[in-house]
Amino acid sequence: MSTDQEAQNAPEGPEPLEPRVGPREPRVGPAPDGDPEFHPYHHPAAGWGAAKSVTSFLVREGALVDGPRAIMRMNHENSGFDCPGCAWPDDTKGLHLDICENGIKHVTWEMTRKRVGREFFAAHSVSELTGWSDYDLENEGRLTEPMVYDPASDHYVPITWKDAFEVVGRALRGLDDPNRAAFYTSGRLGNEATFLYQLMARELGTNNLPDCSNMCHEASGRGLQASLGTGKGTVDLKDWEAADALFVFGVNAASNAPRMLTALADAHRRGAQIVHVNPLVEAAATRTIVPHDFTDMALFKATRTSTLNLQPRIGGDMALIRGMAKVILEWSATDPRALDREFIDRHTSGFEEYRAVCEATPWEEIERQSGLSRADVLKAARVYGDADRSIICWCLGLTQHEHGVDTVREIVNLLLLRGNLGREGAGPSPVRGHSNVQGNRTCGIDHRPGDAFLDRLAEVCGIEPPREHGMDTVRTIEAMGRGEVKVFVGMGGNFALAAPDTPLTYAALRNCDLTVQVSTKLNRSHLVHGARALILPCLGRTEKDHQRKGVQSTSVEDSMSMVHLSLGMKRPASPHLLSEPAIVAGMARAALPDSATPWEWYVEDYDRIRDTMAKVLDGFEDFNRRVRLPLGFRIKQPARELVFLTPSGRAEFSSPPLPDVVPEPGTLALGTMRSHDQWNTTIYSDNDRYRGIKNLRTLVFMNRADMRERGIADMGPVDITSTAKDGSERHLKGYLAIPYDIPRGCAAGYMPEMNVLCALVDYSTQSDQPIMKHVKVTVLPAA
Template sequence: MSKEPEQDPAAENPEELLDLKITEPKDWAAGIPAVTVAMVDILKETGFVRGMEGLFHMNKKGGFDCSGCAWPDPDDDRSPIAEYCENGAKALAEEATTKKLTGEFFAENSVADLAKLNDYDIGKKGRITQPMYLAKDATHYAPVSWDFAFKKIADELNALASPDEAAFYTSGRTSNEASFMYQLFVREFGTNNMPDCSNMCHESTSVGLADAIGIGKGTVTLNDFYDTDVIIIMGQNPGTNHPRMLSALEKAKDKGSKIIAVNPLHEAGLMGFKNPQKVKGILGIKTQLADLYLQVRINGDMALLKAIEKLLYKAELGNPGSVFDHEFIKKNTTGYVAFLDSLNQYEVDDLAKAAGLTVKEIEQAVELIKNTNRIIICWAMGVTQHKNGVATVKEIVNLAMLKGAIGKPGAGLCPVRGHSNVQGNRTMIIWDKPKPKQLDKLKEVFGFEPPRGHGYDVVESIKAMDEGKLKVFFAMGGNFLSATPDTLFTAQALRKLKLSVHVSTKLNRSHLVHGEEALILPTLSRSDKDVVNGEDQFISCENSMGVIQMSKGMLTPVSEHLMNENQIVCNMAKATLGSRSVVDWDKYAKSYDAVRDVIAKVIPGFEDYNQKVRLPGGFYLPNPAREGKFITEKNGSVVPFNIAPLPKHELAADEYHMTTIRSHDQFNTTIYGLNDRYRGIHNERRVILMNENDMKKAGFSPQEKVDLFNYDDGVERAARLFVVVPYNIPEGNTATYYPEANVLVPINSVAAQSNTPTSKLVTIKIRKHLA
């Protein structure tokens, strides 16, 4: 048994406990407390005038897109009160803060001292105001000019033996315009090493849907939610991760829809909603959301889906033609008979047991969907971050195909993306596996030969760093270290780099785990006014449902030394490529319109981009599957039913399955606060939620201190000093917050086909903490 890499004080949150307080979990989300908490954050970080100006323009037509989740804005009229949620307001408070990190701050605080802070305290320090450089063997970052920064990057990139010794990461916050220019530079430089945050979240969706229906995106619009009979929500916690979805669910309920929630934890935002913009919500009256709550075991979704399909098949046999949409199946699918035969190998009782449910519970779900094809199936990380994530996505497609629940009003597939432009990044060809047609188009428009081989994704990049194959790492946003698996292994890999560069708005832990040299390049946020050549500019983003809309910042930036992401890319490209470039980088640095004009030439669906993006509310990208047309590379115009085995989960007597989750005071790796009020956990993040029966069997008491271990690949990984919290979660299952528990997620435990880290299912052992 080998040990994990030596403990790196900078790599993860300090092993320190705060003052945990526990209250009863909520059975509803939002309400007046959401308004109160949001306003407290805004006033504390931005002040009243700046904060209110930002909130008034957030997600409004002609305003700026929230930098949080990718839930779509209404196509029609938007709320005159607040077209944002509690966590959207917190996101604004984070980026619009008036706190500043100047050269003096970095002179007074060494990298080692900053690393002793937890992620919450690091993030609350403020906005970075000028480029910062950490020289080799230096202990402190120091301010430098933009010219110095671009020359340093250019020198290191041009000194590489091959362009493939560099990797270029992208966060979902990056705009369409900056994303397009970024991938253009990377490809003209000569590599497809473009890991991005999709690799860690919905890559299983992108792969599964592209294989099945020909497009790696969802097929519904927001209006479909108001014209459907049943909404199934799997592996998703909208109350925390996509709170504005609650308004759509409430409206759907008002119109008669039924909701089936599928989740190992009873999440407040799936049970009830107190709408603070309605009188009844202000009065504390909640809308009941889930009509049926199926508390599956972690990764019990595949077993549940197969059980539903088998029971539907039984009902179809009893009344032929009344349950399955045979016309749809005949016209659009292949492999129907073989798929039904595959279901015969399973017994419903066994499937129910594998799912952690009773047959009666599954029968209730079948009754809700049996007699309608107006069904929307939503999902998020609880489905995708498993070894069988792609197969489960395809099983969701199987169910939709049996019912003909796709390509018609009120029906379809709805993967809910977790970051505001992560879908747009991929549309702009931020991808380590670009299609030949995309590369051909780049060559046709720009006149250079793009690299054709596949590049590194996130997991492959980390391994390449560790093996010395990568020398330079450039991150366009994000907090790479805290977002990725196997924290200590990843930190060890990052430290082997010659140069690490991060384009950021605020300080995060990735700045403190670095290569021999490091740069932090401060950029504008979504809410910042972006002025180029004396004119206010706007960018554009794509939401979860394929709508492209403008985003125009309104607030005065905290520093005159910030640079927008598009200009950072163009200046870096100009410095690096020099006279060998065939791209007019100065032209694109000066004009977003010029960028959009060339996007219109390269990316299908963006014709007349500059005109359409200026329409109030933007425009929808083409989506053949939304219209019931399936154009796949492998299967032509038909969708194959996918036959996948049931995942097997065997645990030793002292083992548990762990899933990593967000707290309510969190967006991805950004920690807004230390309270998870919906789950009743306050002032602590180093907790592990356990079933009370498991606690009794193991001899653990409530709030006992424990250490957590994973032993995949014969390596001992440890997350020490956690507190046990009794919780309503299936036996054998546990839950922890990330990034604190990412140290336990093995680098080699990934989803088949998508290579997504399996952050939602990690096998662990729990032992009493030894002081």
């Protein structure tokens, strides 16, 4: 390894509720700076609230110089670094402040001047650190050198890169079956490192490539693939600018994809209809002041971001969509314009079966399952029927359910009825939550790879990749628990906190012979480890990547299939950090000493990796030239051109029955979610501005009538019990109940604290995703 490789005018609300403080679970976020508070939020999203929050965060982190510098380089066309936060596409018109509150926080958190080196680990044992909050762990700063766990002292101690790679290599070479290793990937990993990572795993002989998509958007990929022959959405930002109607299902845009607020505000100004569908009316579904619109900021002028808000019960979205389709089909009996019969006849299969299912679904069942009235369904159907061009977008509110795949396919059914595919301003648009999670899948992180991809990988790279499907996230945890997976490598992320069934996940990781975490900051996954453990610190997205052939850039793919370059701007936090491609190459060479793959040569110049990727990956032809074009390039989408890679060669209607999502008497359907001041498992504070929460994370949002029925006081302490498919129970005690505008029978709370309630056995039989948005719980006053 070379030396230089080592080298983010509103009415007054009601009086705040008085807290009733009960016992607490161990905290994830920082120590609260006061008592818990709840004030219903009435202000626009973003605007001055976001500006104030960002300023306070920059002051707190001591980043009043580096923060603004980063802001001016983030998401800039081919000259800056891609925000390591969400996957919303970059502006296509040269906007110089294509940024958001959470993106700025995410970047500032990475650029901290605090450091975690050998002195820190010498002063703190793993047993001691296990008692620290997750906020306090990450708040210590950037990791500076590779560390190995010493069981004799219970401390991490320094190790050279060469020796660290040999630890990994020896463990992998010693396995009696390559399937005893699993290689996890977080969505932050760039495309070039992604490609090398999957190449290493497959040259070793395994497809055990679990990733964060297994917990988030697996249902989207499988549903779209079955319906359209592609696992991705078909629209881009230009389509969003041309749509007459936008339907936003299960998306909390103000926190999870804040730059979407610009698109929603622009759509409202041009007269488009915007329908938000979510059990909670989030801030993004009301009004916004876009921070880079200086006139609106100066005048405190808010723009509406919705024309209709519908609040189905948790899991009721599919019934709503089925009801909308039923209305469109009923209208077609008297209005020939209701359906696009030419499109249906020329490009689809299974229409008559779907029509029969819709006609046979009674309105009483649609109302019962959706939790909405027939009048509400008619409102949404009217918006859809009146629009010439409609886009339907969705996020985890739709996918983390048993019936997630069916719901995604039901969205496609609705789009097909009116030919909303293959033309400007229309189509499906999944909202991916992490910067390059879509690129990870595109570039080979897939435990169920297709034969065409493997054939080309074999031909170009000269390896014999395994054909047997590997294990996803859930099955990897199960296999670690049984002792079948002995080596776990985590490429980014915080697997221990992100996964479901927290105690079981912890036990599974601790059952490994070796756990390896490639990270920028200290987190829980470093403390929940195998018999041996390595922490391998890597460069951040904001940092310059020096290799033998000069400073390197990496590529990422956004939520709408645009691929572009990201170039770091800062000096690395430590001269001992390696890039992600260099770390992968180092592990690969140690594990495969006789490999003909030119691992070291690849790392010298990432153009070489891209040249190989261009030969392996569909849509990446002429990669190095096209990725340097203004805005990069868009991966071809056959379904956008009405080419459907399905068995019939057509877009496929699906006709499943409606699932029963109505909670049993006495139970609630609970969905986990992030707070506003949080990005995935990283917690910036114990506040959730857009939901009116301060100094509190151990809470559950409930309908006031449900609280009254159970004798629960406002902000009163409660005990929460979940019941899994196998009858086992999980518990959280002393959480505070917050009365909230959420349908009866529904509840919500924050991950990762509530991940403990989602049993590992509670995964979707359609997508294999943990059912984190539909946990069966009882909530009672604290004992």
